[in-house]
Each structure stands twice: as C-alpha cells, then as structure tokens.
Amino acid sequence: MPAALIDSHCHLDAAEFGRTPAEIADEAAALGVRWIVVPAVERANFDKVAAIARQHPSCVYALGIHPMYVKQADEQDLAVLRALVAQAMDDPRFVAIGEIGLDFFIPELKDGPLRDKQAHFYVEQLKIARDFDLPVILHVRRSQDQLLKQLRRIRVRGGIAHAFNGSEQQAAAFTGLGFVLGFGGAMTFTRALQIRRLAASLAMDSIVLETDAPDISPSWLHPAVNVPAQLPRIAAELAELRGQPVADIAQQTTQNVARVLPRLGSLMMV
Ligand SMILES: [Zn+2]
Numbered sequence: 001m002p003a004a005l006i007d008s009h010c011h012l013d014a015a016e017f018g019r020t021p022a023e024i025a026d027e028a029a030a031l032g033v034r035w036i037v038v039p040a041v042e043r044a045n046f047d048k049v050a051a052i053a054r055q056h057p058s059c060v061y062a063l064g065i066h067p068m069y070v071k072q073a074d075e076q077d078l079a080v081l082r083a084l085v086a087q088a089m090d091d092p093r094f095v096a097i098g099e100i101g102l103d104f105f106i107p108e109l110k111d112g113p114l115r116d117k118q119a120h121f122y123v124e125q126l127k128i129a130r131d132f133d134l135p136v137i138l139h140v141r142r143s144q145d146q147l148l149k150q151l152r153r154i155r156v157r158g159g160i161a162h163a164f165n166g167s168e169q170q171a172a173a174f175t176g177l178g179f180v181l182g183f184g185g186a187m188t189f190t191r192a193l194q195i196r197r198l199a200a201s202l203a204m205d206s207i208v209l210e211t212d213a214p215d216i217s218p219s220w221l222h223p224a225v226n227v228p229a230q231l232p233r234i235a236a237e238l239a240e241l242r243g244q245p246v247a248d249i250a251q252q253t254t255q256n257v258a259r260v261l262p263r264l265g266s267l268m269m270v
Pocket residue numbers: 009011039099212
C-alpha cells in the first residue's frame with residue numbers, strides 16, 4: 001500500500017472531467033490519494049461541493065467566492081456565505097474558507113472596477129474566516145504582496161497559499177502568517193525554475209501537494225485534463241527535486257495539511 005497522500009486542491013465538481021466526482025475520487029484513492037480538498041468558487045456551487053463531500057469518503061470541502069467569479073457575485077452572496085458557514089460548522093467535512101484571493105494576472109481583473117470588487121470580496125471573506133476561526137485557501141496570482149497586506153491586518157489562523165509562485169521572501173511571509181504553500185503540476189515543468197527552486201529548498205513543514213485538477217496538468221499530461229490520480233507522480237517529482245524518499249514526502253505533506261486544516265486533521269484521526 002503506497003503512503004497516503006492528500007490532494008489539497010481539486011475542483012472535483014468541474015464539468016471538464018467528463019466523469020463523475022465519485023469515479024475520479026475512487027481512481028485516485030486506489031493510488032493512495034486518501035483525501036481530496038474540494039474548494040467552492042461561487043454561490044452556485046456551494047451546495048455541489050458540500051454534496052460531493054457528503055457522498056464520497058475521500059472528500060472534504062471549503063466554501064468561498066473565487067476572484068475569477070467575483071464579477072458575477074453580489075453583496076448578497078457574502079451574506080449567504082456567512083450564513084452557510086455558520087451552519088457548516090456542524091459538518092465535519094467542512095474544513096476551510098476558499099477559494100478566495102486576488103488575481104492580477106487577468107487584465108480585466110487587474111484594472112478598473114473589478115480590481116476593487118475582488119479586493120472587497122477578499123477582505124470580507126477573510127473576516128468570515130477570522131470570525132469563525134477557520135483557515136483559508138488562497139488563490140495567489142501576481143498578488144502576493146496585496147494578499148499579505150490584508151493578512152497582516154485581518155488575522156486568520158493561516159491556511160494554504162495554493163499553486164504558489166512567488167519569491168523566497170514572499171514564501172517566508174506567508175509561512176510566517178501560518179500558511180503552507182501548495183505545489184503541483186507547475187513544479188513538473190523543467191522551465192519553471194523559480195517554483196522548482198522553492199519546492200526543493202523550502203522547509204518541508206511548509207509544503208503541501210495539490211493537483212488543482214482539472215487545471216494545471218503536469219508536464220507529462222499537458223494539455224490533457226488533470227485528475228487527482230496524478231498526485232502520486234507529482235509527489236515523486238517533488239521527492240526527486242528534494243532528494244528525499246517519496247514516503248517521507250507523503251508523510252510530511254499529509255501531516256502539514258492536517259496541521260493547517262485542523263478540521264480535516266480531526267477527521268483523519270477517526
Ligand atoms: Zn482552484
């Protein structure tokens with residue numbers, strides 16, 4: 001039996017898979033992916049991610065509004081989110097606020113009114129996380145410093161900076177605030193020098209694994225649709241980069257997720 005792994009970020013409800021969430025999660029579980037964290041992206045999929053987690057023993061979920069979905073979101077969605085989170089505190093499969101954050105890569109989001117709107121949604125959702133003492137799952141794209149600025153102001157209990165692609169200094173700032181950094185498919189491309197250098201050199205207690213499926217396919221799969229069953233091979237790639245046994249990588253990254261997502265940590269002990 002391979003060491004248990006956790007896919008700390010997978011949009012299992014996405015239509016791109018062309019298969020049911022249960023089929024995809026089963027396939028991954030057979031390869032040792034014991035847990036899959038399924039973040040929400042908008043009000044319209046809050047119920048879907050919760051249902052997936054209720055229906056499959058591998059799955060847990062997060063609730064939040066993704067910066068790329070802020071355009072069609074309104075103020076009322078934040079109220080709905082807060083009310084749903086209050087209810088979900090009784091659901092052991094609910095583990096975090098996410099996916100939230102800032103995206104300054106997409107031109108439409110970087111400038112103009114959507115820049116302010118995404119900042120507003122990010123801040124308001126951080127407050128929800130703080131008020132319920134929940135970790136957050138962060139979308140970070142060309143926005144490290146702006147995300148950090150608000151994290152210093154609105155103190156949450158940490159979480160995961162997913163698909164991390166920043167400098168060593170920014171990585172240190174996130175870990176200093178209780179975050180771990182998510183590494184996945186991007187790390188498997190030999191030209192991704194900075195990500196690979198970070199993945200090889202960061203302290204092992206600040207790294208978690210993820211697929212971000214159906215997105216960010218690893219180099220050997222690109223551009224086909226990514227799936228959580230790819231996680232063992234991504235773990236092997238990290239093991240090779242660090243010159244460490246894959247069993248150690250699995251054990252430590254699993255422990256890291258349990259630490260930053262304590263509600264999942266409790267589930268793991270059942
Ligand atoms: Zn995502």
